[in-house]
Amino acid sequence: MFQNLRWRLLLSYLMVMAAILSIFGTGVYIFVSRNLYRQLDKKLLTLAQAAAPSFTDVEIKGSRYLEQVDAVPWRDIFNRDQQSLEWFDAKGKLLASRGTLDLNFRLSVGSQTLERWQKPKQIRIYTISVFKDGSNPNQPNLEGYIRASQSTEDIETVQSQMLWGLGMGGMMALGLVSLGGLWLSQKAIEPIEQSFQQLKQFTADASHELRSPLTAIKASVDVMRNHPERIHPKDAKKLAAIASATAQMSHLTEDLLFLARTDGTVSTPVRDRIPIPLNKILQHLVELLEPFAQDKDVALQSQWFANLSVMGDETQLTRLFSNLLENALQYTPPGGKVILTLAKHNRFALVSIKDTGIGIEREHLPFVFDRFWRADKARSRREGGTGLGLAIAQAIAQRHGGKITVTSQVGCGSCFQIRLPTV
Ligand SMILES: Nc1ncnc2c1ncn2[C@@H]1O[C@H](COP(=O)(O)OP(=O)(O)OP(=O)(O)O)[C@@H](O)[C@H]1O
Ligand SMILES: [Mg+2]
Structure with a gap:
């Protein structure tokens, strides 16, 4: 970067x-x-x-x-x-x-x-x-x-003769200026790089430090909820709110930790890269999200036009597709449809996640991958969203040499397309 x-x-x-x-x-x-x-x-x-x-x-x-x-x-x-x-x-x-x-x-x-x-x-x-x-x-x-x-x-x-002299002199001056410019740009970037590293370290440390207390709260709340007879009926709702807020905070700290660790690193380390069969992870995700889709009365369909593998990290790729599929299901009202397809295009695997949901306004499209951006902040918060899902998906796609693009129409639906280089 x-x-x-x-x-x-x-x-x-x-x-x-x-x-x-x-x-x-x-x-x-x-x-x-x-x-x-x-x-x-x-x-x-x-x-x-x-x-x-x-x-x-x-x-x-x-x-x-x-x-x-x-x-x-x-x-x-x-x-x-x-x-x-x-x-x-x-x-x-x-x-x-x-x-x-x-x-x-x-x-x-x-x-x-x-x-x-x-x-x-x-x-x-x-x-x-x-x-x-x-x-x-x-x-x-x-x-x-x-x-x-x-x-x-x-x-x-x-x-x-003057043209030659000025031309040659200009070239030599530009050569010297580039050497000086290299040094100057290095000097100019250093403080920015340093403060970026500090910010990244701070976010990583803070998220990491928050993990243990959150795990402790979650464990205590789980223990209490496992014994409903010991809870005063008036406190049951409060306990449920604590459990939900804890889950949301754990989700947020995990997301922040992931972004802080991956920020500034261009790609996944080579040692972590193995061929990942996309069909397998997508099929697995469909099975995992099917109950959620049925609950919401949204039809989740999948179409595989090719068997493709990409070099990368399985956990990260699963996270990329689950973030997009969860969004599609979350922002599609009951009776709607989410279609997942996998196809080959030249050297690339093309995964598209198309929904018939609420859609995104045209002027909002450039911001959807920004951190903490949500179209409807109040509703997303109520539904437990943090606004980091798409930022993480984009970071993962880029680390795998790929790209995500989105097209959308309010009231008709959205289509997220992921292009990843195949093995
Ligand atoms: N398929 C979609 N249809 C309509 N709006 C979408 C869709 N996907 C994303 N959005 C909009 O983009 C915003 C950002 O999505 P993102 O996944 O980053 O955050 P989130 O879903 O709100 O929270 P989380 O971090 O839990 O995923 C969402 O709040 C929503 O407004
Ligand atoms: Mg999301």
């Missing part, structure tokens, strides 16, 4: 950490990428601005000027393999260009990214307007445009 809780805690912890790490990684990636593009834009702007003074010469002499003049001011910052510079007149007509990038893209002032099919896949472009010298600053006289562009291959390489 706690192992399961520990894994769930660790998983939640890992999921939270993975979410934080991925948000952090994405943030770093976006921040660094934006900075790289901003730097590239600055570089392109500087290049375009450096090329602006040569605009008039380019306009007059065209690309001849660019071939002749080696000492152009932007020469040192221009990388002809990765960058490109273009001069346009005021109408957007290309005057000259420098560089190997082949751009066929509409002119637009400012920064842009051009996506392409061929390599380089992305080109960053920065276009500035060039104004005539001495023009009025309020009404500048447009001379043309200069467009500087560069492939973003370098940035993409840095980005993919």
